Amino acid sequence: MSFHSKKEQIQTLREQGFVVVPGLVSPERCAELKQIAQQQLQEAAAPIEFEADLQYPGAPSSKHAPGGHTVRRLLDAYGRHPAFARWATAPEIRGWMELYFGEEPRLSRAHHNCMMTKHPAYGSLTGWHRDVRYWSFERDDLVSVWLAVGSETVDNGALWLVPKSHSEPFTSDRFDEAKFFRSDLEENQAWIRAAVSPELKAGDVVFFHCNTLHSAGKNLSDQVKFSLVYTYHGASNVPLPGTRSAAKPEVAF
Numbered sequence: 001m002s003f004h005s006k007k008e009q010i011q012t013l014r015e016q017g018f019v020v021v022p023g024l025v026s027p028e029r030c031a032e033l034k035q036i037a038q039q040q041l042q043e044a045a046a047p048i049e050f051e052a053d054l055q056y057p058g059a060p061s062s063k064h065a066p067g068g069h070t071v072r073r074l075l076d077a078y079g080r081h082p083a084f085a086r087w088a089t090a091p092e093i094r095g096w097m098e099l100y101f102g103e104e105p106r107l108s109r110a111h112h113n114c115m116m117t118k119h120p121a122y123g124s125l126t127g128w129h130r131d132v133r134y135w136s137f138e139r140d141d142l143v144s145v146w147l148a149v150g151s152e153t154v155d156n157g158a159l160w161l162v163p164k165s166h167s168e169p170f171t172s173d174r175f176d177e178a179k180f181f182r183s184d185l186e187e188n189q190a191w192i193r194a195a196v197s198p199e200l201k202a203g204d205v206v207f208f209h210c211n212t213l214h215s216a217g218k219n220l221s222d223q224v225k226f227s228l229v230y231t232y233h234g235a236s237n238v239p240l241p242g243t244r245s246a247a248k249p250e251v252a253f
Contacts, residue, residue, distance in 0.1 A: 003099075006095065006099055009207070010096070010099055010100050013100070013208070015164070017161065017162070017163060017164055017165055017166030017208060017209045017211070017212035018207065018208035018209065018214075019206070019208075020198045020200070020204060020205070020206050021204070021206075021207065022201070022203075022204050023201070023203050024204065024205040025087070025202075025203040025205065029087075029203070030147075030149050030150070030202040030203050031202075033083060033087070033115075033149050033226075033228060034149045034150060034226055036081050036083055036084070037074060037115045037117070037228075038226075040074055040115075041224070044069070044071065045080070047075040047076055048071050048073065048075060049071070049072050049075055049114075050063060050070060050071060051067070051071070051119075051122055052065065052069075052070070053072070054072060054124065056124035056125065057125050057127070058122070058124040058125050059122065060122055067121060067122030070119050070121075070122035071119070072116070072118075072123070072124070073114040073115065073117065074115040074117065075113070075114050076109065076113055076114070077113050077115050077228060077229075077230070078107065078113050078230070078251065079109075084115070087228060087230075088107055088113075088251070088253075089251065093105075093145060093232075096207070097143065097232045097234075100143060101141075101232075101233070101234030101235075101237075102234070103234045103235050103236055104234070104235040104252065105232045105233070105234065105235070106233055106234070106251065106252055107232055107250060107251035107253065108142070108230075108232065108233065108239070108245070108248075108250055109250060109251060110239070110244055110245050110246070110247045110248045111131070111135055111142075111245065112131075112144055112229040112231040113229075114229055115149075115227070115228050116226070116228075116229055117224055117225070118156065118157040118216070118219045118224065118225040118227075120219050120220070120221060120222055120223070123225075125157070125215070125216065125217050125218045126215050126216045127180040127181070127183070127215055128162075128180060128181035128183060128188075128192060128214070128215045129175075129180050129181060129215070130166075130179075130210065130211050130212065130213055131210045131214075132210040132211055133175075133179035134244065135210065135244075135245050136239060136240040136243035136244065136245045137237050137239050137240065137245055138237050138238055138240070139237045140210060141209075141233065141234070141237055142209075142210040142233040142237070143208070143209060143210070143232050143233075144210065144229060144231045145205060145206075145207055145229070145230050145231075145232065146205065146207075146208065146227055146228075146229050147203075147204075147205050147227065147228040148200035148201065148202060148203070148204045148205070148206075148227055149202060149226040149228055150223075150225060150226060151199075151201050151202060152199070152204075153197075153199050153200075154197050154199075154217060155219075155220050155221055156219045156221040156223070157216050157218055157220075158198075158200065158216065158217070158225075159198070159206065159214055159215075159216050160196070160197045160216065160217070161195060161196060161197075161198070161213070161214045162191050162192065162194055162195045162212065162213040162214070163194060165191055165211070165213040166209040166210075166212040166213075168191075174187070174188055191213065195213075210231070235252070
């Protein structure tokens with residue numbers, strides 16, 4: 001990836017709140033990541049999060065209900081497997097983040113840092129939200145990197161993102177108690193109508209700002225969808241002591 005194209009991508013991220021970078025990871029590497037994820041999913045290798053834990057719309061009502069052991073995330077991807085860690089700290093990610101933040105990047109192990117799995121039937125949908133709702137840093141300036149390990153479309157529960165929503169100073173009453181963006185409010189509906197869902201192929205990557213509104217639908221296909229997701233910030237933007245954001249040591253790379 002040339003310096004020039006990286007600068008253009010960063011400009012798009014700053015203006016739109018997200019940017020899609022096609023084919024950043026080779027099909028071979030995606031196949032390897034998927035194989036590891038499938039094996040770990042089969043073993044239900046801890047740490048994991050279940051759909052029933054979150055209770056999002058469409059999730060099983062409890063772990064004892066049908067589909068109760070449907071996994072939503074394979075947690076701590078960085079610590080789960082060297083292949084996951086290699087992508088998290090890849091030179092192309094470091095170069096991109098250095099250019100964006102203007103300083104050394106840090107990988108947060110407390111946020112995202114997971115292989116997201118979206119299952120047919122019991123995979124829930126995720127309402128409109130900003131990731132920063134539960135994050136505590138000195139500045140709301142973090143970037144998440146979403147790698148499509150396989151193809152992602154509206155049919156299998158792909159991301160929906162609202163352009164330019166990252167720079168809008170929404171007041172707290174625009175969100176519900178769980179800090180989801182309220183779709184029942186007329187003034188919010190105009191934003192939601194502007195959402196786009198980029199179709200991703202294996203190896204495509206979405207970089208998006210922590211304030212960008214996004215959601216994801218249900219997986220209507222017959223295959224589990226895998227997405228490897230990490231979050232980064234600049235070295236000077238430290239997590240606030242005593243918060244969940246500071247709960248795990250960060251990775252300098």
